[in-house]
Amino acid sequence: DARVTQTPRHKVTEMGQEVTMRCQPILGHNTVFWYRQTMMQGLELLAYFRNRAPLDDSGMPKDRFSAEMPDATLATLKIQPSEPRDSAVYFCASALDRADETQYFGPGTRLLVL
Amino acid sequence: DQQVKQNSPSLSVQEGRISILNCDYTNSMFDYFLWYKKYPAEGPTFLISISSIKDKNEDGRFTVFLNKSAKHLSLHIVPSQPGDSAVYFCAVPPRNTDKLIFGTGTRLQVFP
Numbered sequence: 001d002a003r004v005t006q007t008p009r010h011k012v013t014e015m016g017q018e019v020t021m022r023c024q025p026i027l028g029h030n031t032v033f034w035y036r037q038t039m040m041q042g043l044e045l046l047a048y049f050r051n052r053a054p055l056d057d058s059g060m061p062k063d064r065f066s067a068e069m070p071d072a073t074l075a076t077l078k079i080q081p082s083e084p085r086d087s088a089v090y091f092c093a094s095a096l097d098r099a100d101e102t103q104y105f106g107p108g109t110r111l112l113v114l
Numbered sequence: 115d116q117q118v119k120q121n122s123p124s125l126s127v128q129e130g131r132i133s134i135l136n137c138d139y140t141n142s143m144f145d146y147f148l149w150y151k152k153y154p155a156e157g158p159t160f161l162i163s164i165s166s167i168k169d170k171n172e173d174g175r176f177t178v179f180l181n182k183s184a185k186h187l188s189l190h191i192v193p194s195q196p197g198d199s200a201v202y203f204c205a206v207p208p209r210n211t212d213k214l215i216f217g218t219g220t221r222l223q224v225f226p
Contacts, residue, residue, distance in 0.1 A: 004157070031212050042120075042218035043158070043203060050212060091157050095212070103214060105157025 002026045004106035006092050012112045018080040021109045023092030024073055032075045033093040033103065034060075034067055043091070049075065082113045117141050118206055120217035127224050133191040135220045137204035140185065144206045148214070149178060149189050152201045161202070162189070194224045 005024045013019055025032045033048040047057035052069040060067065064083070069075045079086055093105045119138045127133045139147075146165045150158040164171040164178045164187075171178050177190045191198055201221045205214040 033213065035216075040218075043205075043216035045213050045215070048213055056211070056213060093157070102160065105159065107155065107157050 002104075004092055004094050004104050006090075006106035006109050008109060009107060010110045010112075012114065013082055014114050015083055016081040017113075018078065019082045019086075019111060019113075021077045021090055021092075021111070023075040023077075023094075023106055025075065025092070025094030026104055027073070029094035029096050029104070030072075031095040031097065032069060033095070034075070034077050035091040035093065035105075037089045037091060037108070046077070046090075079111075082111075084113045087111055087113050117208075117215050118204055118217040120204060120220050122220050123218070124221040124223070127194045127222065129196055129224055129226050130193045133189075133194045133198065133222055133224065135189040135191075135202050135204075135222065137187040137189075137217055138185060139187065139206060141206075141208075142182070142185065143209055145209060146207065147178070147180060147187050148205045148207075149176075150203045150205055150216070152203065152219070158203060191222075194222075196224050196226060198222060199224050 007022045031050045034046040035043050037043050046060040047067040049069050066078045089108045089110050091105050091108045093103045095103045117140050148163040149161045151161045152158040162173050162176050162178050164180050169180050179188045201219045203219045204217045
């Protein structure tokens with residue numbers, strides 16, 4: 001049963017703290033996406049990778065957010081320092097080769113920054 | 115600059131009736147269009163798609179209609195079931211990219 005996994009599922013932290021979210025894409029998928037869901041904006045693309053190389057991070061606030069893929073089985077999204085406006089659900093998705101209907105989403109990390 | 119708009123944040127439909135979810139887009143340069151479905155505490159899952167060269171695609175109870183002249187996309191669910199209660203997102207893939215642009219979603223509630 002191949003699926004995208006994300007940890008942690010929930011995170012509560014104080015403003016100014018570092019937050020690290022992790023994603024394990026489906027084995028064999030070479031494209032990985034990070035999305036953020038908020039009430040006002042819906043699902044926003046933050047960044048994505050193909051074959052571990054960053055292709056587009058234009059949706060990501062550069063001063064505090066960073067996304068990496070240390071290896072093919074792990075993608076990370078870090079926020080440092082975190083702010084209350086970062087509170088949202090962060091989703092990771094993976095796809096095989098192209099982003100068509102086969103983007104598979106993880107369950108998300110619900111982040112609350114106090 | 116929102117390329118995909120879902121103007122109805124919510125919709126309530128009685129079980130057995132038709133649910134119609136709408137989506138408008140601003141750019142004509144999309145080759146296909148997708149609908150995703152999201153349950154609470156889960157990630158979105160792909161539901162159905164349509165190529166820009168077609169005007170209708172049907173999969174069981176789900177049918178997507180594309181009106182290119184109006185730049186309008188709709189998802190019909192017939193008959194609606196309580197298990198269809200979820201948030202529905204339309205999404206488009208800009209050409210020559212791997213990414214998807216999502217609408218803000220419509221929350222569908224199907225009541226008995």
